[in-house]
Amino acid sequence: MNTTFPLHISTSLLLSLAIGSSLLAQGKAPPPAPVRTATVEQKEIATRKPFVGTVRPTQQAILGSAVDGRVIEFNYEEGDRVENGAAIAQLLTHTINLQWEAAKAELNVRKAELEEMENGTRPEEIEQMKARMLAAEARMRYLELRRKRAEDLYANQKVTSAEVRDEAVSAADAAKQAFLEAKAAYDLSVAGPRAEQIAQAKARVAMQQAIADELEDRIKKYTIRTRFDGYIVKKSTEVGAWASSGGPIAEVAHLDSVDVVANVPEQDIPYVQLGEEVTVEVFAYKGHPFSGKVFSINPSADVRARTFPVKIRIKNELVDGKPMLKSGMMGNVLLQAGQQKVAKLVPKDAIVLGGPAPMLYTVAKSADGLTAKPVTVQLGEADGGLIEVLGEIQPGDQVVTRGNERLRPGQPISIIPTTENQTAGS
Incomplete structure (x- = not known):
């Protein structure tokens, strides 16, 4: 699954290939290919499934007028941030001020x-x-x-x-x-x-x-205020317009934290737990996962789809003072959808794709040294940077994670020492 590797490994491989070609021409065996390896792990993981979710504000309200009056001020535009108690609009109060x-x-x-x-x-x-x-x-x-x-x-x-x-x-x-x-x-x-x-x-x-x-008190109602922090997402009137009692003035959404709402089928809902750590991948931000927790599980299903709404609460991030996650965005929510199981895990970089089936190379020992042994595997659940594999490998085996794209079955290899890895990565 890895298609690039560090410069020092690439240089070593190119040098090895050049030397190998020269030695082959002279009838001599090429030197071992330099590779990086990792150990096959075995641990319990949960079966996870992606569910499409939609970003929703944690709070959203339509601000209305409690009295009739003429709009003389509108202090914000759509997209502006407002603080709790901010005056969004003002109606004319001359007559009622005289009465007061x-x-x-x-x-x-x-x-x-x-x-x-x-x-x-x-x-x-x-x-x-x-x-x-x-x-x-x-x-x-x-x-x-x-x-x-x-x-x-x-x-x-x-x-x-x-x-x-x-x-x-x-x-x-x-x-x-x-x-x-x-x-x-x-x-x-x-x-x-x-x-x-x-x-x-x-x-x-x-x-x-x-x-x-x-x-x-009536005079206070001529000033329309928001009751929580948020953003103006809709204006329903303008200065000079007549506002009727009960009519909408503006709509405010709280986006400092958001809920990603995913509809989970009934066969998967028993495995979803409140407080579960969840990763959300929003389609608009490829390669930028968001972390959240299961905030609520609605116990009432959609009778037609047989799905239960699950809310994942995420703290929003700001870019140039604006929230990254906006209401209506969509993404994948990775939720637990099965019981815990014991699995063999390898780094995703160990997987070589492009053939009839996924494969990886394990490190085999022989009288002449270390060689690359190909093993066909089936891929299972992902767990962070690791992935479950099913095949003829055992916990503790060494698998090649760098330099595996150009290996041949049985090719001699040399493992880059850890100190050299760290030096190259620094």
Whole structure:
């Protein structure tokens, strides 16, 4: 599966071929071919299958208007990033602002009335009421004496007439009522407002406060805000347009992390586990795998396809401030689709393709040294940079991983020491 190898190996091979050709011409055997090898491993692996998945935002919402109004501002364009709480659009609020100001002024009046009642009557007012009461009492006594004198004169048939007597009696009665009224007013000023009146004033303040709060809350609804970080993926209105209550304004998608949704058939779903590490290969980014975890397994299948939606949560990557993974992209999701099994694994570079069947070269020992032994294999599950092989090889065998493309069966080989490998790779 490897079609290129390090420069020092290529140079060695070319040199070996050149020397070999020269030696063959002279009737001598060519030198061993330099190769790099790896050991056949045996371990448990899981059977995995690729499932086509679609990238979806972890959060997506259509922002609507809760009130009717004219759009006077739209602060973002499609593709722009927005932060939680950002004002996306603004509706005209002139009329409702006037109503709110009037409601606040009325609230201040109600509060002042309540404060006046809670403070009670001022001392100066009490003194004024007391003076009026005393003046009314003095007038009442004077007119009471005048009535008695008029009644005595009338009873003794003096000069006073019945008309004068009746007038004196009426004046005295009126003065008494005026005194009682002044005394009641004085007593009320001393006692202050009743508890019921204060309670009514408090209720009027609370009612007006609710009206002002309701208007303030409505004003907030004239500003359309996002409730999470994300990107504007759709504009549904423009400045100057009329926004209706419940109508769409914009659509926001959270792409800092994304879900790749794959539909897994019912026969494979028992092997998929929550939290399982998953590799996702998005078609738009060849050779750039993304790592994620199984975030959720929907327990309700599509009754027609008999597949279960599985979400793989992936942390997105940014390029020039923009998310690499975008909503709607497609890719392959490698999910476990079978039980664990013991397998023989070799590096993928050990596989030689192009013949009737995949093959590899193992290192065989002979009296003359090391030679390349071809082994036909069947390929199984991939496990990172390794791949399962089925054939006549055993754990611990050495397989050629570099220089195998030009080998011939039985050709002498020499293994490049590890130190030389590391030096060449550094």
